Amino acid sequence: TLVLRNGRTGKMTENGMASRGKVLTIDTMNPTVKKVEYAVRGPIVQRAVQLEKELREGAKKPFAEVIKANIGDAHAMGQQPITFFRQVLALCSYPELLNDSTFPEDAKSRARRILQSCGGSSIGAYSASQGIDCVRQDVARYIEQRDGGIPCDPDNIYLTTGASDGIVTMLKLLVCGEGKSRTGVMISIPQYPLYSAALAELGAVQINYYLNEEKCWSLDISELQRALDEARRHCNPRALCIINPGNPTGQVQSRQCIEDVIRFAAKERLLLMADEVYQDNVYADGCKFHSFKKVLFEMGPEFSNNVELASFHSTSKCYMGECGFRGGYMEIINMDAEVKAQLTKLVSVRLCPPVPGQALMDLVVNCPQPGEPSYNNFMKERTATLGVLAEKAKLTEQILNTVPGISCNPVQGAMYSFPRITIPEKAIREAKEKGQAPDMLYCMKLLEETGICLVPGSGFGQKEGTYHFRMTILPATDKLKILLSKVKEFHQKFTQQYS
Amino acid sequence: TLVLRNGRTGKMTENGMASRGKVLTIDTMNPTVKKVEYAVRGPIVQRAVQLEKELREGAKKPFAEVIKANIGDAHAMGQQPITFFRQVLALCSYPELLNDSTFPEDAKSRARRILQSCGGSSIGAYSASQGIDCVRQDVARYIEQRDGGIPCDPDNIYLTTGASDGIVTMLKLLVCGEGKSRTGVMISIPQYPLYSAALAELGAVQINYYLNEEKCWSLDISELQRALDEARRHCNPRALCIINPGNPTGQVQSRQCIEDVIRFAAKERLLLMADEVYQDNVYADGCKFHSFKKVLFEMGPEFSNNVELASFHSTSKCYMGECGFRGGYMEIINMDAEVKAQLTKLVSVRLCPPVPGQALMDLVVNCPQPGEPSYNNFMKERTATLGVLAEKAKLTEQILNTVPGISCNPVQGAMYSFPRITIPEKAIREAKEKGQAPDMLYCMKLLEETGICLVPGSGFGQKEGTYHFRMTILPATDKLKILLSKVKEFHQKFTQQYS
Numbered sequence: 001t002l003v004l005r006n007g008r009t010g011k012m013t014e015n016g017m018a019s020r021g022k023v024l025t026i027d028t029m030n031p032t033v034k035k036v037e038y039a040v041r042g043p044i045v046q047r048a049v050q051l052e053k054e055l056r057e058g059a060k061k062p063f064a065e066v067i068k069a070n071i072g073d074a075h076a077m078g079q080q081p082i083t084f085f086r087q088v089l090a091l092c093s094y095p096e097l098l099n100d101s102t103f104p105e106d107a108k109s110r111a112r113r114i115l116q117s118c119g120g121s122s123i124g125a126y127s128a129s130q131g132i133d134c135v136r137q138d139v140a141r142y143i144e145q146r147d148g149g150i151p152c153d154p155d156n157i158y159l160t161t162g163a164s165d166g167i168v169t170m171l172k173l174l175v176c177g178e179g180k181s182r183t184g185v186m187i188s189i190p191q192y193p194l195y196s197a198a199l200a201e202l203g204a205v206q207i208n209y210y211l212n213e214e215k216c217w218s219l220d221i222s223e224l225q226r227a228l229d230e231a232r233r234h235c236n237p238r239a240l241c242i243i244n245p246g247n248p249t250g251q252v253q254s255r256q257c258i259e260d261v262i263r264f265a266a267k268e269r270l271l272l273m274a275d276e277v278y279q280d281n282v283y284a285d286g287c288k289f290h291s292f293k294k295v296l297f298e299m300g301p302e303f304s305n306n307v308e309l310a311s312f313h314s315t316s317k318c319y320m321g322e323c324g325f326r327g328g329y330m331e332i333i334n335m336d337a338e339v340k341a342q343l344t345k346l347v348s349v350r351l352c353p354p355v356p357g358q359a360l361m362d363l364v365v366n367c368p369q370p371g372e373p374s375y376n377n378f379m380k381e382r383t384a385t386l387g388v389l390a391e392k393a394k395l396t397e398q399i400l401n402t403v404p405g406i407s408c409n410p411v412q413g414a415m416y417s418f419p420r421i422t423i424p425e426k427a428i429r430e431a432k433e434k435g436q437a438p439d440m441l442y443c444m445k446l447l448e449e450t451g452i453c454l455v456p457g458s459g460f461g462q463k464e465g466t467y468h469f470r471m472t473i474l475p476a477t478d479k480l481k482i483l484l485s486k487v488k489e490f491h492q493k494f495t496q497q498y499s
Numbered sequence: 500t501l502v503l504r505n506g507r508t509g510k511m512t513e514n515g516m517a518s519r520g521k522v523l524t525i526d527t528m529n530p531t532v533k534k535v536e537y538a539v540r541g542p543i544v545q546r547a548v549q550l551e552k553e554l555r556e557g558a559k560k561p562f563a564e565v566i567k568a569n570i571g572d573a574h575a576m577g578q579q580p581i582t583f584f585r586q587v588l589a590l591c592s593y594p595e596l597l598n599d600s601t602f603p604e605d606a607k608s609r610a611r612r613i614l615q616s617c618g619g620s621s622i623g624a625y626s627a628s629q630g631i632d633c634v635r636q637d638v639a640r641y642i643e644q645r646d647g648g649i650p651c652d653p654d655n656i657y658l659t660t661g662a663s664d665g666i667v668t669m670l671k672l673l674v675c676g677e678g679k680s681r682t683g684v685m686i687s688i689p690q691y692p693l694y695s696a697a698l699a700e701l702g703a704v705q706i707n708y709y710l711n712e713e714k715c716w717s718l719d720i721s722e723l724q725r726a727l728d729e730a731r732r733h734c735n736p737r738a739l740c741i742i743n744p745g746n747p748t749g750q751v752q753s754r755q756c757i758e759d760v761i762r763f764a765a766k767e768r769l770l771l772m773a774d775e776v777y778q779d780n781v782y783a784d785g786c787k788f789h790s791f792k793k794v795l796f797e798m799g800p801e802f803s804n805n806v807e808l809a810s811f812h813s814t815s816k817c818y819m820g821e822c823g824f825r826g827g828y829m830e831i832i833n834m835d836a837e838v839k840a841q842l843t844k845l846v847s848v849r850l851c852p853p854v855p856g857q858a859l860m861d862l863v864v865n866c867p868q869p870g871e872p873s874y875n876n877f878m879k880e881r882t883a884t885l886g887v888l889a890e891k892a893k894l895t896e897q898i899l900n901t902v903p904g905i906s907c908n909p910v911q912g913a914m915y916s917f918p919r920i921t922i923p924e925k926a927i928r929e930a931k932e933k934g935q936a937p938d939m940l941y942c943m944k945l946l947e948e949t950g951i952c953l954v955p956g957s958g959f960g961q962k963e964g965t966y967h968f969r970m971t972i973l974p975a976t977d978k979l980k981i982l983l984s985k986v987k988e989f990h991q992k993f994t995q996q997y998s
Contacts, residue, residue, distance in 0.1 A: 023768055093592055093855075123824075125823050127823065308521060323625045338524070355825075
């Protein structure tokens with residue numbers, strides 16, 4: 001071993017040259033990046049990809065295919081794109097097709113409108129960093145309609161690279177201070193791990209508040225208060241994140257709950273971040289999506305003039321499921337003008353969100369209207385997709401609840417169930433010996449034995465001593481039934497094996 | 500004024516309610532974000548957008564249109580997209596078109612190949628976070644061909660959301676330490692302001708090395724050494740960024756220079772970041788693009804087994820100019836395996852780069868081949884676009900050099916000229932009184948009087964006491980001639996006015 005400059009050591013290689021230590025090693029890399037975890041694409045998924053490869057190469061497994069129910073990736077699970085959206089995207093990509101008589105007129109007029117607002121009439125031009133003007137106008141009109149006429153200023157709309165991008169950008173603006181003054185951000189547990197990952201990377205303090213599993217994953221204000229009061233002792237809580245409808249928990253918040261949350265945020269001076277990407281995914285009777293914006297404005301000027309709110313939407317979920325396009329927007333309410341200027345500057349460094357994703361976002365908020373040639377087919381496709389999702393939400397809950405040792409709240413909305421599983425003591429001990437979370441052991445075994453890929457609850461956070469998995473409801477109905485019966489069978493076997 | 504909880508102050512509003520201070524203000528936001536600057540979309544461009552709006556609203560100006568030569572946005576300046584690329588993108592967006600006989604067979608086979616490697620055969624599915632497998636394979640083959648057969652492992656390829664995304668991600672991995680141990684990164688001056696913006700946001704130390712304007716913006720190793728030695732006194736220099744062909748300076752590095760840079764990086768233990776997004780944009784006689792990868796491997800195993808290199812490419816420049824799609828890739832060489840795993844984890848948090856951009860990247864690296872139906876037309880379009888750019892590069896240099904007080908190096912490559920301008924003392928004093936950079940004053944006046952939008956050299960960095968502007972060569976030849984003659988006229992008037 002040699003001691004090289006900077007005191008690092010190297011080895012003599014066979015040909016006698018000094019092989020220097022790397023500049024960038026696990027010990028000398030950004031420590032905040034190391035703290036980032038992201039379960040949705042973690043070790044289980046890596047193993048699933050490997051298994052798929054082994055199957056392709058002819059390996060013998062106790063299953064013929066890997067079924068991935070780990071991620072809300074609708075098209076990958078066979079959901080069909082909306083024809084109208086794809087027609088317009090094709091027209092925008094290759095405007096020669098505007099002369100093709102097989103495309104409907106409303107698709108052509110949408111494409112023309114988008115192209116006219118692109119530099120050089122090309123979706124290959126950069127857009128304004130905040131997003132294409134006409135798309136932001138359409139988003140604002142959509143929000144106004146959705147919220148019963150409450151005004152929306154296009155200048156408060158920022159188009160984003162999926163909702164994740166908007167969420168990370170807002171968090172980035174918020175983070176400051178050191179030690180006890182360090183910015184803290186409240187997130188629900190269970191949470192979508194983008195939040196914990198972003199907070200780890202930014203070095204912000206994650207403040208956990210627990211959703212109430214016994215009351216269908218609802219949010220209790222007293223729990224918010226507990227979490228906040230505790231956090232104030234060691235950091236500076238500045239923001240409260242809500243996912244509604246919930247991921248991974250599938251609950252839909254009542255109007256009353258949203259009002260209480262807003263009141264809490266106002267009282268405690270917290271900026272609200274409302275992740276509303278599942279706003280069209282509401283299935284349960286008596287549940288309805290209420291936007292934070294609408295409730296805020298209905299609470300009167302004391303709130304609507306004061307509470308700072310950022311809300312997020314995306315092309316990836318709802319009936320569209322267009323994840324690959326990375327389209328999204330955020331609306332900001334009551335943001336300080338100087339901070340807004342800083343936000344605009346910050347997003348300009350990345351130039352602009354992908355323009356095809358912006359175009360798609362435009363179609364979502366400006367979809368075919370009654371009387372337009374594509375309206376009927378659009379509505380048929382949309383209704384069918386949402387209908388099937390509602391059916392699968394019900395099916396998932398019902399079948400899982402027939403399994404002793406599994407209990408599953410109703411999937412009121414979104415695309416996931418997050419059932420609680422009983423894991424025998426013996427399995428918990430085995431997992432701990434391996435340094436593994438018990439539900440990771442469970443999910444890994446499930447994958448190896450059945451080819452079913454779920455994500456352990458520990459990747460989303462859960463109450464100490466409870467275990468869960470997250471499962472999407474996206475596989476086709478037939479496959480979902482097979483998947484659920486395999487889970488049932490596995491759970492019984494697993495329980496027996498470890499009893 | 501009231502004192503509210505947390506000691507912040509508020510005002511009584513007219514209706515007697517306490518208007519609370521904002522949670523997020525310029526004083527309580529992330530201080531590193533405040534330090535970010537991005538001249539390419541700074542105040543000049545904001546004013547240009549405003550002027551366009553005023554013109555549309557019928558305001559009288561001394562010009563009929565605003566000509567933007569501030570950003571490398573080819574399509575916005577009228578450059579036409581490559582037909583083949585757009586055909587395949589339309590096919591991928593709306594696969595019904597695969598039955599349309601007007602599309603060429605090679606476009607269809609490319610589309611089928613891309614769709615087959617997408618989940619559910621849809622570009623609306625998420626891809627692997629590192630990028631679609633077959634696209635990464637095609638990128639690797641392209642690099643091998645480009646570099647005369649030097650092997651490229653698809654596993655070292657990461658698809659990105661434009662090159663900017665890859666560059667920021669690599670910088671993010673590198674940043675650690677505090678005070679004198681804080682990571683320092685060497686960047687050329689003049690630079691592309693993404694680098695300074697990303698370093699400011701990450702809180703890394705920016706180490707400036709100056710390109711030699713007298714020698715056609717070439718890179719002197721002695722200047723690298725000077726900058727490094729100075730920096731070592733106050734930070735920990737870990738990476739060296741090179742832009743070749745240069746932005747904003749348009750120089751193309753010689754093979755010898757690249758070899759010297761690699762030797763320097765090896766000796767000084769610096770990770771190399773090679774921004775090679777203009778690799779097809781080489782115009783000057785005797786100039787040729789040499790990739791850092793190729794030179795590194797030709798230098799033998801002492802270097803090719805040791806020097807850590809990340810190189811970046813994009814769909815936005817070259818003959819494609821498809822900025823809006825945000826496509827790109829990076830290749831990493833000699834990266835520590837554990838760090839690579841961290842990199843893969845980090846990119847997974849954002850799920851995946853936009854899939855249409857990945858598809859486009861695939862077409863760039865897997866373009867029509869001799870014998871395929873689209874080959875001739877593709878080559879015709881490609882050659883024409885690059886030919887016009889070469890012509891405009893020459894034209895720009897020639898005309899600018901006829902102006903007394905402007906001197907312009909040859910635009911050997913890329914898409915920009917960065918001429919030096921003489922600004923009279925009186926104008927410098929006036930700018931300083933206004934707290935403005937003298938070349939900002941110059942560019943702002945140019946914009947107000949002629950409608951031409953350029954970016955002041957101060958936004959890219961320049962030697963103290965020298966002044967420049969960056970101008971793209973992208974406007975259509977006719978418009979470029981008008982623009983250059985207006986700049987000439989303006990410069991003469993400006994010089995006279997301030998003499």
